[in-house]
Amino acid sequence: MGRTAKPTRVLVAAELERLHRLARHLRDPEDRRRLEKLLEEADRVLEAYRYQPMSDPLEPLLIAMILGLARRVEELERGCGCR
Amino acid sequence: MRGGAGAVNRGVNRIAPTVRGVLLDASPGRGRITLTIASDKGLQRATVRASYRLHLTPAKASAHELAQGLQQDWLEAWVEEWLKPPWYHERAEIVVVESPDPRILAEAARGLEGLGVARRVNTYPGPLAEALWRYKLPPGYPVEAGDGSARLLEEPWSGWRPPPPLRVAHVTAWSWHGPATLLETPRYYTVECNGEIWKTEASGEVLDLLRECTPHIVVARPEDRAHLPPFREGRWLWFDPTANLVSPRGLLEWMRVSWLPYTIAHGAPIGKILTAAEARRAYRRRLIIDPQTPRHERFRPLQGLIAHDMAGASRIPRPGLYWGVVQLDFTSLYPSLISLHNISAETVDNPYCNGTNPAPDYASHKVCQSPRGLVAEVLRELVERRAQAKRAGDKEASEALKWILVSGFGYLGYRNSLFGSIAAYETVTALARQALSAAERVAESVGYRLVHSIVDSIFVQKVDPEAPPPERLAQMIHSKVGVPLKVEAEYTWLYIPPTLRGEGAVNKYYGALKDGGVKMKGIMAVRSDTPPIIKGAQTAAIRSLAKARSPTQWPLTLKEACERIDNYKEIIATGRAPPRSLVIEKRLNPEAQRSTPWRRAAGQAPVQPPKVRYIIAPRGKPHPVWRGPPQAYDTSYYLKLLQAAARELPQCPPATLNTSRQETPPNPLPLLL
Structure with missing residues (x-):
């Protein structure tokens, strides 16, 4: 009995750190900036993983980035009246 | 035979x-x-x-x-x-x-x-x-x-009756900074008995006073008893408040629940009280309790272990000021869920019964509904007993029962627990996540916005004018989840301070209550290791903020709160803070190795105390209180603490800083004197 698994936050923080390092190695500075900005979304979804387990520490980051992109698409659609 | x-x-x-x-x-x-x-x-x-x-x-x-x-x-x-x-x-x-x-x-x-x-x-x-x-x-x-x-003369468990009255006396030895430590000769003693308080400088007189008022129980810390003359009469029972989580009346309630006599119940961990109550129930049902009988977890892959080793849910709140917030709390959530779903070590994943999974989206364990589980049965009675104590207005008994109920869940997952099982533990946390999520969904579906939620509480804001009142919302969630809720607080405003990372902390907030007063959680004003002057400063500032009853009044009250902090800043910076308002109390961790002010303060004592009280003297030197009041204190250290307390307040408008001291009357330092 007792906790043996590392908390979600610790696992995701390690994954986030790895992706930040990856971003620094991207050739295009604009791509670096884009990835860094998408990674900023992580905090928005992390708390949901206090209700449901994650399958992989990368999962919350991918979902956060997809949601971030979806939000911006919606904003653009609203801005241009395409929706 | x-x-x-x-x-x-x-x-x-x-x-x-x-x-x-x-x-x-x-x-x-x-x-x-x-x-x-x-x-x-x-x-x-x-x-x-x-x-x-x-x-x-x-x-x-x-x-x-x-x-x-x-x-x-x-x-x-x-x-x-x-x-x-x-x-x-x-x-x-x-x-x-x-x-x-x-x-x-x-x-x-x-x-x-x-x-x-x-x-x-x-x-x-x-x-x-x-x-x-x-x-x-x-x-x-x-x-x-x-x-x-x-x-x-009274049948146990036959409906709620308040514990019979006991005569309880209190003895305290005092020094210049408050209750004396072991290393000081007390300046005087106070004896409180039968509604009267006596003050004496002679330790022998303390015993005479006690003999006169014939108490059943005398409350005194080991530090208070250390300087009394040797005393071997069995005229009363000693009660050490530092060894017990509850008051003497609370201990009496623990004894009533566990059937443990005073000598065994005094100073016992809560788990012992609960386990004794469970052991008695097992005895009555003729269940063999054998610590050597293994209770194996069923096999599952490592990923399954990681996925289900989850605690109760909580959100990471967005810091900031929220108007018109309601806090709803489940009543004894974990014990109620254990009782409602018949969770006990022998009912979860029992291979001899066809159980059902009560939280299929959150866990994979099956629970038998019959016969009643041992832990579920004991906790059901305790939940009921606490509800009766609350209805009768007996706060001490209710608080004592609350502690046992809290441990009821924790002990399911404790490795030395006689009645524990990790499967039962996981089922409870899964049910709690399911309940909290359901509460959030119900609130949102009827016109409330979620501000925050922590394990068994939700904080919501009414956004739809047609939304039902909080009491009705509580009933709606109760009927969905099966566990009652109460309106714990209605805030005029709630403030969630930012952490250094810029998020809100899970359990750090404060706010002005609609019916007056403030509620503070996790901030420096309510932390036990904050010196009184910093507690006073932050409390005074929050009380000023609490005068705001609408958003339009906020700027004015914020200005006043900032002035309060400024006043305290000046008192600390000019060396005028009374020494006893600077005392910091820390519990020592005997295993810690790092050099900290409290460990350096404790290191000066000839014996290692469990707690240390000290002041930070100039150049950051910890000065233990048993050495007497220091000549001076480290102003920069206390100013830094004040700054940390100020960071938990909303940001001050720049114009008010250092400009309006004359407008505010001299600060009365309400908590210090």
């Missing part, structure tokens, strides 16, 4: 006169139990003739052979059929051994276990407690003893 033991059991010493009062303590003896009873005359003692029992499971011979072999002059032995762990679905024979002499019994048990002939079962909490169960002598209840019998 029970022998003459019954005759021994039922005999009671005839003593005169009859003693009537609350049974507080009991001690075992050869052929007797000595009862300590709190009567009108003070503490009185009565002796009841008694025998003691142990329960054995045979290892080499049959139970009947073992029982026959144990029959001696001082031992009676017979066979009984009890239910076998871990699933209690079949019966097994055990041998019950009885003797009037507890030492003979203990020696017999040691001998049999040494030879590998038998093993003791149902050993918790011990032979004295088992004897009290059998003779129906629950501590904490009124009894009459001495006239040929010890008779219980």
Whole structure:
């Protein structure tokens, strides 16, 4: 009995750190900036993983980035009246 | 094949006169139990003739052979059929051994276990407690003893009745900074008894005062007792507030629940109280409790372990100011879920029953609904008892029961727990996540916005004018989840301070309550290691903020709050803070190695205390209080603490800083003086 698994936050923080390092190695500075900005979304979804387990520490980051992109698409659609 | 033991059991010493009062303590003896009873005359003692029992499971011979072999002059032995762990679905024979002499019994048990002939079962909490169960002598209840019998005057668990009144005295030794430490000679003592308070400088007079008021219980820290003259009369029972989570009345409630006498219950961890209550229930249901019976977890892949090793849910709140917030709390969420879904070590994943999964989206365990689980049954009674205590307005009993209920869940997952199981533990956390999520969805569906949620509380804002009132919302969630909720607080405004990372902390918030007053959680003003001057500064600022009853009033009250902080800043910076307002108290972790101010302060003492009280003297040097008040203090250290407290407040408008000190009256330092 007792906790043996590392908390979600610790696992995701390690994954986030790895992706930040990856971003620094991207050739295009604009791509670096884009990835860094998408990674900023992580905090928005992390708390949901206090209700449901994650399958992989990368999962919350991918979902956060997809949601971030979806939000911006919606904003653009609203801005241009395409929706 | 029970022998003459019954005759021994039922005999009671005839003593005169009859003693009537609350049974507080009991001690075992050869052929007797000595009862300590709190009567009108003070503490009185009565002796009841008694025998003691142990329960054995045979290892080499049959139970009947073992029982026959144990029959001696001082031992009676017979066979009984009890239910076998871990699933209690079949019966097994055990041998019950009885003797009037507890030492003979203990020696017999040691001998049999040494030879590998038998093993003791149902050993918790011990032979004295088992004897009290059998003779129906629950501590904490009124009894009459001495006239040929010890008779219980009130049926335990027969509806809520407040614990009988006890005379409780308080003794405190005082020094310049507050209650004296072990290393100081107290300046004076206070004795509080029968509604009166006496002050004396002579330690001997303390005992005289106590003898005069004949208390049943005297509350005093070890530091308070250390300077009193040697005292060996059994006129009262000592109560150490540093060793107990609850008050003396709370302890009495623990005794009533666990049937543990005062000496065993005093200073006991909560788990012991709960386990004793569970062990008694197991005894009544004839369930064998054998710590050596393994309760294996069923096999599952590593990923499954990681996925289900989850605690209760909580959100990471967005920091900021929220107007019109309602906080709804589930009432005893975990124990209620345990009771509602019949969760117990023997009911979860039981291979001999077709259970159902009560939280299919959150866990993969199945729970049997029949028969009632041991832990579920005990907690159901405790939840009901607490509700009754609350309805009766008995805060101390309610608080004492709350502690046991809190531990009820934790002990399911504790490795040394007699009644624990990790599967049961995981099912409870899964159900709690399901309940919290359901509460959030119900609130959002009827016109509320979620501000924050923590394990068993949700904080919501009404956004739809047509949304039902909070009480109705609580009922709607109750009918969905099955656990009642109460409106814990209605805030005019709620503030969630940002952490250094810029998020809100899970359990750090404060706000102005609609019906007056403020509620503070997790901030420096309510932390035990914050010095009084910093607590005073932050509390004063929050009280100023609490004057804002609408967003338009906020800027003015914020300005006043910032001025409060400025005042304290000036008092600290100019060296005018009273020394006792600067005292920091820290509990020491004996395993810690890092050099910290509190460890350096404790290192100056000839003996290592559990807690250390100190002031930070110039150049950051910790000055323990037992050395007397320091000549000066480190202003920069205390200013940094004040700055940290100010960071938990909303940001001050730049214009108010250092400009309006004259507008605010001199600060009265309400918490300091």
